[in-house]
Amino acid sequence: METQTIEARLNAIEAKLDALLEKKTPKVAPVNPFGKSYEWEAGKDAKTPEEIEAFFNSPEITAIKVQMCDLGRRIWAKDFVDGNGGNITVRVGDNLVLCTPTLVSKGFMKPEDICLIDFEGNQLAGTQRRTSEAMTHLEVLKRVPNARACVHAHPPHATAFAISNEVPAKGIIPEAEIFLGNIGIAEYQTPGAPELADTVAECATQHQAVIMKNHGVLCWGKNAEDAYWRVEILDAYCHTLAIALQLGRGLCEIKPEKVRELEKIRAALIK
Numbered sequence: 001m002e003t004q005t006i007e008a009r010l011n012a013i014e015a016k017l018d019a020l021l022e023k024k025t026p027k028v029a030p031v032n033p034f035g036k037s038y039e040w041e042a043g044k045d046a047k048t049p050e051e052i053e054a055f056f057n058s059p060e061i062t063a064i065k066v067q068m069c070d071l072g073r074r075i076w077a078k079d080f081v082d083g084n085g086g087n088i089t090v091r092v093g094d095n096l097v098l099c100t101p102t103l104v105s106k107g108f109m110k111p112e113d114i115c116l117i118d119f120e121g122n123q124l125a126g127t128q129r130r131t132s133e134a135m136t137h138l139e140v141l142k143r144v145p146n147a148r149a150c151v152h153a154h155p156p157h158a159t160a161f162a163i164s165n166e167v168p169a170k171g172i173i174p175e176a177e178i179f180l181g182n183i184g185i186a187e188y189q190t191p192g193a194p195e196l197a198d199t200v201a202e203c204a205t206q207h208q209a210v211i212m213k214n215h216g217v218l219c220w221g222k223n224a225e226d227a228y229w230r231v232e233i234l235d236a237y238c239h240t241l242a243i244a245l246q247l248g249r250g251l252c253e254i255k256p257e258k259v260r261e262l263e264k265i266r267a268a269l270i271k
């Protein structure tokens with residue numbers, strides 16, 4: 001009887017902890033960020049309204065929508081976005097891209113909020129309107145064949161670098177070298193303007209992690225989880241750098257030959 005009571009109390013405590021941690025706990029198991037991208041058959045994109053509707057509601061695409069909503073919640077829980085900021089896109093065809101909606105908090109999206117668009121930004125399916133920042137993602141997905149997903153956010157530490165004249169140093173922390181490589185800096189352009197898409201996409205052809213001046217960041221990856229990891233690692237790196245710079249004693253650089261070893265690990269990982 002006593003044991004049952006203790007067990008019941010432990011269950012109640014666990015339930016309370018779950019509720020408290022709900023904001024932080026993923027509801028969906030993350031996909032392997034180094035796993036395969038979503039693959040489609042070239043030249044076989046859904047075209048008719050019936051084909052598009054069936055494709056949009058297929059189990060494979062629904063699973064990606066669920067994943068995008070979960071990532072949105074994680075991005076929001078980490079304070080990487082505010083208001084309706086931030087966007088996620090996932091390429092699912094020659095000319096088909098899943099995209100987060102406009103004017104919806106990334107922390108509270110439902111799978112039915114996700115839109116399907118083509119590379120011109122035309123909306124093909126979904127009840128919500130696609131984000132205007134989709135054009136920047138589309139340009140990245142067009143120009144970088146390895147980019148199958150993009151995540152754009154305004155994480156405070158990386159954005160602090162985006163609004164200062166401080167460029168994140170290279171060769172300081174192994175994880176940043178391996179997962180981010182050389183961080184790109186894209187000059188400021190007005191949100192939604194074609195120049196923004198052009199400037200960020202040009203930078204993304206050379207860099208997987210892009211700091212957008214006076215705005216935020218955009219990272220691309222094999223899948224949405226992969227792209228998100230880059231955002232998370234970029235912000236953590238900028239956070240640590242910012243603290244170290246405040247200590248005022250300079251940064252200890254990793255020796256160039258050791259940096260080259262890290263670059264080899266990165267090259268092997270992104271194959």
Ligand SMILES: [Zn+2]
Pocket residue numbers: 085086133152153154191215216
């Ligand atoms: Zn933005």
